[in-house]
Amino acid sequence: xxxxxxxxxxxxxxxxxxxxxxxxxxxxxxxxxxxxxxxxxxxxxxxxxxxxxxxxxxxxxxxxxxxxxxxxxxxxxxxxxxxxxxxxxxxxxxxxxxxxxxxxxxxxxxxxxxxxxxxxxxxxxxxxxxxxxxxxxxxxxxxxxxxxxxxxxxxxxxxxxxxxxxxxxxxxxxxxxxxxxxxxxxxxxxxxxxxxxxxxxxxxxxxxxxxxxxxxxxxxxxxxxxxxxxxxxxxxxx
Numbered sequence: 001x002x003x004x005x006x007x008x009x010x011x012x013x014x015x016x017x018x019x020x021x022x023x024x025x026x027x028x029x030x031x032x033x034x035x036x037x038x039x040x041x042x043x044x045x046x047x048x049x050x051x052x053x054x055x056x057x058x059x060x061x062x063x064x065x066x067x068x069x070x071x072x073x074x075x076x077x078x079x080x081x082x083x084x085x086x087x088x089x090x091x092x093x094x095x096x097x098x099x100x101x102x103x104x105x106x107x108x109x110x111x112x113x114x115x116x117x118x119x120x121x122x123x124x125x126x127x128x129x130x131x132x133x134x135x136x137x138x139x140x141x142x143x144x145x146x147x148x149x150x151x152x153x154x155x156x157x158x159x160x161x162x163x164x165x166x167x168x169x170x171x172x173x174x175x176x177x178x179x180x181x182x183x184x185x186x187x188x189x190x191x192x193x194x195x196x197x198x199x200x201x202x203x204x205x206x207x208x209x210x211x212x213x214x215x216x217x218x219x220x221x222x223x224x225x226x227x228x229x230x231x232x233x234x235x236x237x238x
Contacts, residue, residue, distance in 0.1 A: 143231030
Protein backbone atom coordinates (compact mmCIF):
# COMPACT_ATOMS: atom_id res chain seq x y z
CA UNK A 1 0.00 0.00 0.00
CA UNK A 2 1.28 3.47 -0.85
CA UNK A 3 2.41 5.49 2.18
CA UNK A 4 1.21 8.66 0.45
CA UNK A 5 -1.57 10.14 2.58
CA UNK A 6 -2.88 13.56 3.50
CA UNK A 7 -2.63 14.58 7.13
CA UNK A 8 -5.96 13.83 8.81
CA UNK A 9 -6.19 17.31 10.34
CA UNK A 10 -6.38 19.35 7.11
CA UNK A 11 -8.63 22.40 7.53
CA UNK A 12 -9.96 22.34 3.97
CA UNK A 13 -12.89 24.72 4.42
CA UNK A 14 -10.69 27.34 6.07
CA UNK A 15 -8.17 26.90 3.27
CA UNK A 16 -10.90 27.51 0.70
CA UNK A 17 -11.87 30.79 2.38
CA UNK A 18 -8.26 31.96 2.46
CA UNK A 19 -7.67 31.02 -1.18
CA UNK A 20 -10.84 32.82 -2.29
CA UNK A 21 -9.78 35.98 -0.44
CA UNK A 22 -6.09 36.14 -1.40
CA UNK A 23 -5.44 33.71 -4.27
CA UNK A 24 -3.00 31.76 -2.09
CA UNK A 25 -3.11 29.39 0.85
CA UNK A 26 -0.57 27.20 2.66
CA UNK A 27 -1.67 23.88 4.13
CA UNK A 28 0.59 22.50 6.87
CA UNK A 29 1.25 19.78 7.75
CA UNK A 30 -0.24 18.53 4.50
CA UNK A 31 0.98 14.91 4.48
CA UNK A 32 1.48 12.36 7.18
CA UNK A 33 4.99 12.49 8.62
CA UNK A 34 5.79 9.09 7.10
CA UNK A 35 4.83 10.28 3.62
CA UNK A 36 6.73 13.57 3.85
CA UNK A 37 9.83 11.88 5.20
CA UNK A 38 9.77 9.22 2.48
CA UNK A 39 9.52 11.84 -0.28
CA UNK A 40 12.34 13.90 1.22
CA UNK A 41 14.64 10.91 1.60
CA UNK A 42 14.03 9.81 -1.97
CA UNK A 43 14.73 13.32 -3.28
CA UNK A 44 18.00 13.52 -1.35
CA UNK A 45 19.06 10.08 -2.50
CA UNK A 46 18.45 10.52 -6.22
CA UNK A 47 21.47 11.09 -8.49
CA UNK A 48 19.65 11.65 -11.78
CA UNK A 49 18.83 15.30 -11.21
CA UNK A 50 19.25 17.58 -14.22
CA UNK A 51 19.97 21.28 -13.99
CA UNK A 52 17.58 23.28 -16.16
CA UNK A 53 18.20 26.84 -17.30
CA UNK A 54 17.08 29.00 -20.14
CA UNK A 55 18.47 31.47 -22.62
CA UNK A 56 15.45 33.39 -23.79
CA UNK A 57 12.98 30.78 -25.06
CA UNK A 58 15.61 28.05 -25.34
CA UNK A 59 15.80 25.51 -22.50
CA UNK A 60 18.98 23.64 -21.60
CA UNK A 61 19.39 20.56 -19.39
CA UNK A 62 22.72 19.58 -17.84
CA UNK A 63 23.12 16.35 -15.89
CA UNK A 64 25.52 16.17 -12.98
CA UNK A 65 28.33 14.33 -14.84
CA UNK A 66 28.26 17.01 -17.55
CA UNK A 67 28.48 19.80 -15.01
CA UNK A 68 31.27 18.01 -13.14
CA UNK A 69 33.29 17.86 -16.37
CA UNK A 70 33.06 21.61 -17.00
CA UNK A 71 36.17 23.73 -16.51
CA UNK A 72 36.13 26.64 -14.03
CA UNK A 73 36.12 29.00 -17.01
CA UNK A 74 33.06 27.29 -18.48
CA UNK A 75 31.24 27.41 -15.14
CA UNK A 76 32.04 31.12 -14.77
CA UNK A 77 30.86 31.87 -18.30
CA UNK A 78 27.59 30.04 -17.69
CA UNK A 79 27.04 31.89 -14.42
CA UNK A 80 27.66 35.20 -16.18
CA UNK A 81 25.12 34.36 -18.89
CA UNK A 82 22.48 33.30 -16.39
CA UNK A 83 22.90 36.44 -14.30
CA UNK A 84 22.77 38.62 -17.40
CA UNK A 85 19.53 36.95 -18.45
CA UNK A 86 17.96 37.75 -15.08
CA UNK A 87 18.67 41.47 -15.36
CA UNK A 88 15.94 42.25 -17.84
CA UNK A 89 14.01 39.10 -18.70
CA UNK A 90 12.62 35.76 -17.61
CA UNK A 91 15.42 33.56 -16.28
CA UNK A 92 15.74 30.47 -14.13
CA UNK A 93 18.21 27.88 -12.92
CA UNK A 94 17.56 24.89 -10.68
CA UNK A 95 17.65 21.08 -10.72
CA UNK A 96 14.67 18.97 -11.71
CA UNK A 97 13.29 15.45 -11.94
CA UNK A 98 10.43 15.17 -14.43
CA UNK A 99 7.39 13.30 -13.09
CA UNK A 100 4.60 11.56 -15.07
CA UNK A 101 1.38 13.54 -15.40
CA UNK A 102 -1.49 12.48 -13.19
CA UNK A 103 -3.76 11.71 -16.15
CA UNK A 104 -1.33 9.06 -17.42
CA UNK A 105 -1.50 5.40 -16.36
CA UNK A 106 -0.02 4.74 -12.89
CA UNK A 107 3.77 4.59 -13.24
CA UNK A 108 5.20 1.09 -12.81
CA UNK A 109 7.79 2.10 -10.24
CA UNK A 110 8.38 2.15 -6.50
CA UNK A 111 9.35 5.84 -6.74
CA UNK A 112 7.02 7.90 -4.54
CA UNK A 113 8.10 11.04 -6.38
CA UNK A 114 7.00 9.57 -9.71
CA UNK A 115 3.68 8.42 -8.25
CA UNK A 116 2.78 11.70 -6.52
CA UNK A 117 0.99 13.48 -9.44
CA UNK A 118 -1.10 10.37 -10.12
CA UNK A 119 -1.98 10.12 -6.41
CA UNK A 120 -2.95 13.81 -6.27
CA UNK A 121 -5.17 13.23 -9.32
CA UNK A 122 -7.14 10.37 -7.76
CA UNK A 123 -10.76 11.29 -6.84
CA UNK A 124 -10.32 11.58 -3.06
CA UNK A 125 -7.20 13.76 -3.21
CA UNK A 126 -8.47 15.76 -6.17
CA UNK A 127 -11.67 16.59 -4.27
CA UNK A 128 -9.61 18.12 -1.45
CA UNK A 129 -7.61 20.21 -3.94
CA UNK A 130 -10.78 21.32 -5.74
CA UNK A 131 -12.43 22.35 -2.49
CA UNK A 132 -9.32 24.27 -1.41
CA UNK A 133 -8.91 26.18 -4.67
CA UNK A 134 -12.41 26.45 -6.12
CA UNK A 135 -12.29 25.35 -9.80
CA UNK A 136 -14.72 22.43 -10.24
CA UNK A 137 -13.13 21.21 -13.48
CA UNK A 138 -9.70 20.21 -12.13
CA UNK A 139 -9.00 16.85 -13.75
CA UNK A 140 -5.39 16.04 -12.87
CA UNK A 141 -2.10 17.28 -11.48
CA UNK A 142 1.25 17.36 -13.24
CA UNK A 143 4.56 17.87 -11.45
CA UNK A 144 8.31 17.97 -11.20
CA UNK A 145 10.65 17.58 -8.27
CA UNK A 146 12.91 20.60 -7.85
CA UNK A 147 16.12 21.27 -5.97
CA UNK A 148 17.48 24.81 -5.63
CA UNK A 149 21.15 25.07 -4.72
CA UNK A 150 23.01 28.28 -3.74
CA UNK A 151 22.76 30.69 -6.66
CA UNK A 152 19.57 29.16 -8.10
CA UNK A 153 16.43 31.24 -8.67
CA UNK A 154 13.32 31.75 -10.79
CA UNK A 155 12.35 35.24 -11.94
CA UNK A 156 8.83 36.62 -12.19
CA UNK A 157 6.20 34.87 -14.33
CA UNK A 158 2.47 34.11 -14.10
CA UNK A 159 2.19 30.43 -15.26
CA UNK A 160 -0.39 31.34 -17.94
CA UNK A 161 0.32 29.16 -21.00
CA UNK A 162 -2.29 28.82 -23.73
CA UNK A 163 -3.72 25.33 -23.98
CA UNK A 164 -2.36 24.06 -20.67
CA UNK A 165 -5.63 24.70 -18.77
CA UNK A 166 -3.84 25.47 -15.52
CA UNK A 167 -6.33 26.30 -12.77
CA UNK A 168 -3.92 26.55 -9.82
CA UNK A 169 -0.25 25.97 -9.03
CA UNK A 170 1.17 24.04 -6.11
CA UNK A 171 4.47 23.76 -4.24
CA UNK A 172 4.99 20.87 -1.83
CA UNK A 173 7.89 21.78 0.48
CA UNK A 174 10.26 18.95 1.40
CA UNK A 175 13.22 20.59 3.16
CA UNK A 176 13.13 19.84 6.92
CA UNK A 177 15.40 22.72 7.99
CA UNK A 178 15.42 26.16 6.38
CA UNK A 179 16.15 29.72 7.45
CA UNK A 180 14.44 32.72 5.88
CA UNK A 181 17.87 34.31 5.42
CA UNK A 182 18.85 31.52 3.04
CA UNK A 183 16.46 32.82 0.36
CA UNK A 184 14.44 30.52 -1.89
CA UNK A 185 11.31 32.48 -0.95
CA UNK A 186 8.10 32.08 -2.94
CA UNK A 187 7.20 35.69 -3.69
CA UNK A 188 3.92 37.08 -5.03
CA UNK A 189 4.17 40.37 -6.91
CA UNK A 190 1.39 42.95 -6.75
CA UNK A 191 2.80 46.27 -7.93
CA UNK A 192 4.61 47.90 -5.04
CA UNK A 193 3.19 45.30 -2.66
CA UNK A 194 5.05 42.04 -2.15
CA UNK A 195 3.97 38.93 -0.26
CA UNK A 196 6.17 35.96 0.35
CA UNK A 197 6.59 32.69 2.20
CA UNK A 198 9.73 30.85 3.22
CA UNK A 199 10.27 27.17 2.37
CA UNK A 200 8.62 24.97 4.98
CA UNK A 201 8.77 21.22 5.41
CA UNK A 202 5.58 19.25 4.70
CA UNK A 203 3.65 22.29 3.52
CA UNK A 204 1.54 22.73 0.38
CA UNK A 205 1.24 26.16 -1.19
CA UNK A 206 -1.71 26.51 -3.54
CA UNK A 207 -2.09 29.67 -5.61
CA UNK A 208 -4.25 30.92 -8.42
CA UNK A 209 -3.17 31.02 -12.07
CA UNK A 210 -2.43 33.54 -13.49
CA UNK A 211 -0.56 35.29 -10.70
CA UNK A 212 2.86 36.94 -10.98
CA UNK A 213 5.37 35.22 -8.71
CA UNK A 214 9.04 34.28 -8.41
CA UNK A 215 11.50 32.28 -6.29
CA UNK A 216 14.24 34.42 -4.79
CA UNK A 217 17.86 33.38 -5.16
CA UNK A 218 19.17 30.82 -2.68
CA UNK A 219 22.14 32.33 -0.87
CA UNK A 220 25.62 30.90 -0.42
CA UNK A 221 24.83 30.44 3.29
CA UNK A 222 22.17 27.77 2.61
CA UNK A 223 23.22 24.53 4.27
CA UNK A 224 20.84 22.37 2.22
CA UNK A 225 19.17 22.28 -1.16
CA UNK A 226 15.64 23.65 -1.29
CA UNK A 227 13.66 20.51 -2.17
CA UNK A 228 10.07 20.70 -3.37
CA UNK A 229 7.59 19.17 -5.77
CA UNK A 230 5.91 21.76 -7.97
CA UNK A 231 3.26 21.66 -10.64
CA UNK A 232 -0.21 22.65 -11.68
CA UNK A 233 -3.78 21.50 -11.13
CA UNK A 234 -5.21 21.31 -14.64
CA UNK A 235 -8.54 20.91 -16.36
CA UNK A 236 -8.93 18.16 -18.91
CA UNK A 237 -7.91 18.55 -22.53
CA UNK A 238 -4.55 20.22 -21.87
